[in-house]
Structure formats: C-alpha cells, structure tokens
Amino acid sequence: MSERGEPVDPRRNNPDSHDEAPVEGAFDSADTRHDEDDRLKPGFVSAVLEAVEEGEAEQARELVSPLHPADIADLLELTPSDQRADVAAALGDLVGAEVLSELNDYVRDDLIGALAPEQVAEFAAELDTDDAVAIIEDMEEDEQQAVLEALDPEDRAAIESALAYPEESAGRLMQRDLVAVPEHMSVGQLIDYLRDNRDLTTDFWEIFVVDEAHRPIGTCQLSWVLTCPRNVAVSDLMKREQTLIPVDMDQEEVALRFQKYALISAAVVDGSGRLVGMITVDDVVHIISEEAGEDILRLSGAGEGDINEPVLDSYRTRVRWLLTNLLTALVASTIIGLFEGTIERMVALATLMPIVAGVGGNAGSQTMAVTVRALATNQITASNTRRTIVREMRVALLNGGTVAVVLGIGVSLVFLNPALGAVIASAMLVNIVTAGLAGVSVPLAFDRLNLDPAVASSIFVTMITDSMGFLAFLGLATAAGLTG
Template sequence: MSETELRVADDDSQLDADDRLRPEFVDAVLDAVEAGHAEEARALVEPLHPADIADLFELTPEDRRAALAAALADLLDADVFAEMNDYVREDVIDTLDARQVADIASELDTDDAVAIIEDLDADEQREVLRAMEPDDRAAIEEALSYPEESAGRLMQRELIAVPEHWTIGDTIDFLRGSEELTTDFWEVFVVDPAHRPVGTVALSWILRTPRSVAIADVMQREQTLIPVDMDQEEVALRFQKYALISAAVVDASGRLVGMITVDDVVHIIQEEAGEDTLKLAGAGDGDINEPIAVTVRTRVAWLVVNLGATMLSASVVGLFQGEIARFALLAALMPIVSALGGNAGTQTLAVVVRALATNQLTSSNTARMLFREFRVAIFNGAALGTVGALGSYVILGNAGLSTVFALSMIFNSIVAGLVGVVVPVALDKANVDPAVSSAVFVTTITDVMGFFSFLGLATLWGLGH
C-alpha cells in the first residue's frame, strides 16, 4: 500500500460530519494523479457516490480537472455528469470526444442529456448528435427545439402510458413483459386513443387492486397538465401548490409528450430561489465556478448603471451646495436619510419580488399590498424619525436640525415603501424581470428623494441662514 493510500486509510471516512469531502482526501486523490498513479486515484474514488465524485471535480482547481478526468475516465458515468455543476461539467466535457459525450448522454434521462448537450457549441452539438443512436438523437433534437427553461426542456420522455380500456391485469403484464420501459416512475398515465391523458394511477393502487378491475375505474381523473411551453418557474409553482410527485406534459393539441418529476422541480426551486436574490444584487449567476471574465462583465455592467444613478443623486445635492456650505452639519446627516430610505425600499422590494415570483401578488391584491406597505412605511418612518431626532439632538444639540431630520426620514420611508411596490409591479406588467431591474430604480428614487426632502426642508426651515 502506498503512502497516499495509507494516509487516507487511517481516516474514518472520505467525508466529514457534514457529508462533504475532506480536504485530506481531495489532496490525496490529486497528489496521486499528479504523481501519475491513475490506478491509485481510481481506487480512492471508486467507493464514492456519484454526487461525491461530482463534488470532487468541483473542489479541484480548474487547471487540474483535465488530468483528474483522464485518470478517472472509467468512473465518469452518466450519474456523475448529472450531478455536476454546469460550469465544471463544461470543463470536463471539453476533455472528452464526441463519441464519449454521446455515450454518456444516451445513458441519461432526456432532461439530463439535454442539460449536457444544450451548453455545447453549435458545431460540438451537431457532432455529438451525429454520434448518437437515431431514437436518442430525435428525442434530444425535439427537446432542443423548445425554449430554454421551458417544460419541454425540463421534461423526460421516458414514461409509462396505457390505454383506458385496459384492466389492472393488462397493465401489470405490460409492465413486467417489456424490458425497454423506464424503471423509475411513481404513477402510470392513462391515455385515450388520441394519446391525450385522461387520468393517472399510482403504483400503490395498481399493486393493491384485483387484476380484473378496469384501469378506468381506479384512475384519478383530476390531474395537473403542464403545457410544453410553460416556464420552468411556473412549473415549480404548480408542483408546490398541488403537492405533485409527477405531472404529464402535453403539446398544443393536448397529446402526452413527456412528464416532469419532483426531483427535477427541487433543482428548479433551488435555482430560482437564489437567482432572484443574485439578480437584485447584480451578481450574475453567483456561481463560484463561473469564469472570471463572465463574472467581471456581469458585475461591471451593473456597477456602471449604479454609478449613473449615484451621479444623479449627487446632482440633487449640488442644488443645495450653498446651504451645505453655510451649515456643514447638513452634510453629516443627509447620507443617513438616503441610506435608511434605500434600506427600507430594498426590504419592500425583496418582499414584492418574492410575492410576484410565487404568484402571491396578483392584479386582485396589488392595491391591498400597496396600502399595507404604506402603513408599514408610516410606522417605520415614525420610529426611525423619533429615534433619529432624539439621537441627533443629543449629539448636535440643534432642535431645528433634529426636526428636519425626523420629518425627512418619515417622508423618505413612505417614498421607499411606495416605490418598493410600484416599481417591480410596473416592470412585471411590462414583461420586464423585476428582479433584474427594480433595485436600481428603487435605490435611485430613494436617494434622490432623501437628499431632496432633507435639504429642501432644511432650506425652508432656514437652517443655512
């Protein structure tokens, strides 16, 4: 046994208490690869679950992934690629030829195969598709014809469908007698002669019902059908609302073309939950494996927009430079007004964007939501204004300045609450993603109104004279 194997063997497990690969194990595998001991590296990695092998590649520096992939080529099966981070998977696939990629894609469910192939360049896509079996190629090409992040891309075509005139016995004989059927399913879809879904039967019902009973007598006729062009976020909302395990996907004519299962939806919920938060911050995908050039390009664009908004706010301050010069304490307090207004607006914005994303906020309750946030803004503004006035008076000892400070905070809090609702709702009505565009508008408005209200009230109060 080599020194590397001895070091890992002395440890209780390759995983720590949180089921993450231990740094010592990762180093041992990479050291074995670097030393040219491919068999040793494979022996260390072979006991791992496919998800842990995928994690190993994600924990490996980008410049060492190609060597690791070459050493572990025999272990890189479809299950490992299905678990990989998108950016890491692209790196590893670049080390494989078209035939290897085609073999891996052929072993996957259609939705997972599409996830691999859709990220390839057009030329690489054609080369991989040419290397696939005709049936697999046709299924992938059909999936790629649907819009990105739609049910058509997400669905898998491997499902069980039986005619409504069959009995339970016919269904069981069919399931047992065909070796080409998918092995992972929770329910059987029942279809009419035109292949339109008319109901579903859970496996538990099939197992517990006498063979002579007609399938139509035990099927559940109420079902949630997913249009093939539905956005994946809406698909996830339907699964969440109706507690679905799987659902039929239908084309424009109502024919059954695929199914979506809850394991796919879990990934969507996770992606969408983080996506809106990252969009609000202008952080792009927020993936630590994202290429630096892509990250810089995304963040710089957002920061440039924010720079323009900040310059607009600064122009408002410039209108009152005379008052500020005569009464310098204004410069000490005005950033507080704009900052607290921005924070209040961001709070409201986050709530509204989430409500829009989960369909909690609709046309029927927008006015109620606006009135609710208006009341919250008044209470928050009153609390902030009171505390701010007392604090500023204790520190600065100027009653007039403290009064202006309090009034401007109340005013800007109300503005923040209103724009935090109005801006994302208006953008949503205009079919613009509110998660992407709302923050810059809300921040700019609260900054401008914060400076304008504070400095304007100070001028009217005569603090600069």
C-alpha cells in the same frame, strides 16, 4: 450505484458503472468523507488530488469509488479548474454520464470541452433525454452537431426533437420514456404488461392512461396499482383530474405547478393535447431551488452569480450594473449640487446627509425583497395588490416614525440644535415612507409590464431613495432657514 441483484434488475443505465462497490459513502454514519452538512471533507478532497498528482490513479479511484455520482460531481467542482481534466482522466469511468448530469454547468462545459464528440455521444446515450439535453444544449453549434452525428438514430431523434423546444421549457425538461396504457386494461393486464416490458423506461412513479388519440385521460399512482386486485379496471382506479403540462411552458411555471399541487410526476402534452413526455419531481427540484435563489443575485445585479462562472463573464455582468449604478448616483449627486450653498454655510449637513439616504435605502430594500419574493411565489395578484401596498405603507409609517424620533432626538442632543433635529427627523420619515412606497410599487409595476421585478426594480428604488433622502434633508434644511 445500485446493489440490486443482477438477474432481476429491470433497468440499468450504465452497465459499466461501479455497482459492485462496497456500501459506504454518503450513507454511512461513521463517515470519513462527508462532514455533518454532507459536504466532502477537505482532507478527503486533498487526498484524492494528491493521489492524482503523484500519478497514483488506482489509489484515487479506490478513494472515490464508494461515492455517489452526486458526490463525485462535488469532488470535481471542488478541484481547482486547472487540475480537473487530470482528475477526471485518472478517475476514468467513475466519471460517468450520471456524474456529468449532476455537475455544475460551468464545470461540465469545462470538462466536456476536452472530450471528443464520440465520447460525449456515449455519455448522452446512457442518460434520460432530459439529462442528455442538459449536457448538449450549451455546446457550440458545430460541436453539438458532431455529437448528434455520433449518436444512434433513435437517441439522436429524441434529443433533436427536445432541442427543437425553447430553452428552459417543459419540452427540454421532459423525458420521452414513460408508461402509457389504454383505459380498458385491468390491473392484472397492466402488471403483466410491465413484467413483459422491463426495459420500457428508467424510473417511473405513475402510469398514464390514454385514449385512442394518445391524449392523457387519467393517472394511476403505482401504489394504487399494487394495492388493488387484478380484476379491477385501470379506468376505475385512475384519477381523472390531472395537472397537465403544456410542452412549451416555462420551467419556472412548471416548478411552481409541481410545488403548488405537490406532484411527483406529470404528463406533458403538445398543442393538440397528445401525451408527448413526462416530467418527474427530481427534475424540477433543482429548478425550484435555482429559481427561488436567483432573485437575490438579480436584485444585486450579480447575474448567474455562480462561483464557477469564468471571471470575465462575472466581470461583464457585474460591471454593467455598477456603471448603471454610477448613472443613478449622478442623479443623487446632482441633487446635492443644487444645495452647495446650503452645505457651504453648514458643513454639518454634509456629515449627516448619508444617514438619511442610507437608512432610507435599506428600508426600500426590505420592502422590495418582500414584494419580489411574494411575486415570485405567485402570492400577489390583482385581488390583493392594493391591500399589499396599504400593508407596506403601514409598516413604513411605523418604521419611519420610530427611526425619525430616535435620530431627531440624537441629532438635537449632539449638535445642541433642535431645529436640525426636527429637520433630519422629518427628512427621515419622508424618505422611509417614500422608500416603502417605491419598494412595493416599483416591482409590482414591472411585474405588470411583464418585466422581471428582481432585475429591473433595484436601480429605480435605489435612485429614488438616494435622491429623496438628499432632497428631503437638504431641501428641508434650506426651507427651515437652518443656515440663516
């Protein structure tokens, strides 16, 4: 997509890409392709699909060629799955390596499944190691092997060594191409070195200074290099404090570290402290978003929750959760069963009991959502656990008190039965306080046990609020002798 002049372009991933296209697309304010939210307009998408259906590949290419690779990826995602291969074929080399690396995982797997290993290898060779790994890591073992064999030895070695690190670790995320220089260099020597080695990496924002054992000892922002005289030593310019990323660190922690220390790039080191790669912020931005967004899916048991996931995969993930929910509902049901006699004598109780359980469940969800978010953002530690619980109990008492009074008065008036009103008010208060306690302490307990609080908590909190709601209401009604 670059329009930078040919002769001086130091690095260019894909020499066949549509670099000479007119300047348009996502960058044009009078844009016929994007809506105000930067999404592709439906009219544009259907124009492309129609062109492809009618065999007008050239027309489709003309429409698509001004788009940024991220937008071409969007276009393929918006294309119905049975037409994707046709659209990709019609667009030809517009669907390049960069587009593939921007694609939703499911859509990419779909498309790549239709390609020969040699073609996949060609794409992989054009990309940074981390993007190439992202494309290859989800393939079947034998297909992966075929792609690796089609790669040239150097690329193959880089990708294989990345694949040797655990999934979702810094080792998979990092790129091996980076600029590392010895500390005795001056700014002038550094600039000369960079000018002489234009093809050393793709994009870089910082330079790493290393000792003889290739251990990072400092970092230089490029802006510092550019604003300093040539005779200054790199070791005087660099910042010695660095946030180093261990190569086996989980990507979620990497993302939190980038966020916390506002990093643009960071050195990745192996067990002996040697510099083995670099992670740049553009590689973690989508992880930050994914990790922050996935809790909502996990809490409801929707798994990956991607609209491109195959229906059967979504079914498998979700039905497991619903069947578990069925079991927990049985607990609540059993509790109601204990009070069949009471209900028989006063059917109004059956009418009212879902209110207590329902509102309690909602109060539990609120507290649970707050706690899960605070845990995910590292806001809760042992230092403030007690304080957080106390805080949530205060909110729960205020909430419980308010809802209890409103509901109690309402029921007293509607049923002309102040005793029933008092019973439901007390049950509501008990249940909202229980819900608050469960909503904050269950996720905290799971976190302490190193289990994902978002996945495991919801089942327990729901079971507790459902059961307690029925138990408190029907139990109090029986104890109060409401039904004689």
